[in-house]
Amino acid sequence: MSVDGDKLQPSPLSRAEGLLLHANTPKGRGVFASQTIPKGTVIDVSPVLVFNKDEVELHTSQTILQHYTYYWPDPAGGAQTQAIALGLGSMFNHSTRKQNVIWSRDIAAGTVIYTAHRDILPGEELCISYGNARLWFKDSDLEDETIDLKGKDEITQSGLDIFMVSSSDEDDPTQG
Numbered sequence: 001m002s003v004d005g006d007k008l009q010p011s012p013l014s015r016a017e018g019l020l021l022h023a024n025t026p027k028g029r030g031v032f033a034s035q036t037i038p039k040g041t042v043i044d045v046s047p048v049l050v051f052n053k054d055e056v057e058l059h060t061s062q063t064i065l066q067h068y069t070y071y072w073p074d075p076a077g078g079a080q081t082q083a084i085a086l087g088l089g090s091m092f093n094h095s096t097r098k099q100n101v102i103w104s105r106d107i108a109a110g111t112v113i114y115t116a117h118r119d120i121l122p123g124e125e126l127c128i129s130y131g132n133a134r135l136w137f138k139d140s141d142l143e144d145e146t147i148d149l150k151g152k153d154e155i156t157q158s159g160l161d162i163f164m165v166s167s168s169d170e171d172d173p174t175q176g
């Protein structure tokens with residue numbers, strides 16, 4: 001696990017007002033708005049813990065952590081490894097149709113930044129995109145919908161790590 005702070009840039013931390021963590025939703029725990037959060041608000045800046053490849057193989061891929069990790073550049077210089085967002089960052093659920101939060105990596109600072117993609121109203125859940133591949137769980141937002149998964153990547157192993165492409169890389173994450 002890499003926590004070598006000497007190599008990271010200083011980063012302003014930020015967390016928006018008016019956030020609630022609800023338990024026992026159909027998605028487990030989730031983040032909800034208790035007040036209007038304007039478009040562009042930085043919801044959270046979450047520091048990450050980066051796992052090396054051995055740790056991924058021996059530990060994160062063998063445990064529930066695999067459902068919480070993001071792709072991350074390998075500080076040792078290899079290809080990608082994985083990292084977990086500490087704090088609120090690991091609490092954002094996925095929505096295929098109703099994403100209202102985009103996220104991006106700040107590699108130099110070792111953080112993930114979550115930003116409101118549109119105005120979010122009181123009572124709404126704050127949801128990100130886990131990417132375009134097939135999910136390892138049934139999206140509870142889509143209970144009454146049939147979605148066409150043809151052409152989506154097949155699962156080779158479960159976990160956010162294979163889905164978490166930065167939503168800032170996508171054309172428009174709200175367009176499902």
Ligand SMILES: C[S@@+](CC[C@H](N)C(=O)[O-])C[C@H]1O[C@@H](n2cnc3c(N)ncnc32)[C@H](O)[C@@H]1O
Nearest residue numbers: 027028029067068090091092093094138139140
């Ligand atoms: C990064 S965690 C999110 C926080 C999680 N709900 C918790 O309570 O720890 C990812 C997990 O949340 C659940 N989840 C996320 N989005 C979901 C959705 N749209 N529908 C159903 N379950 C979802 C799945 O169990 C998934 O493995």
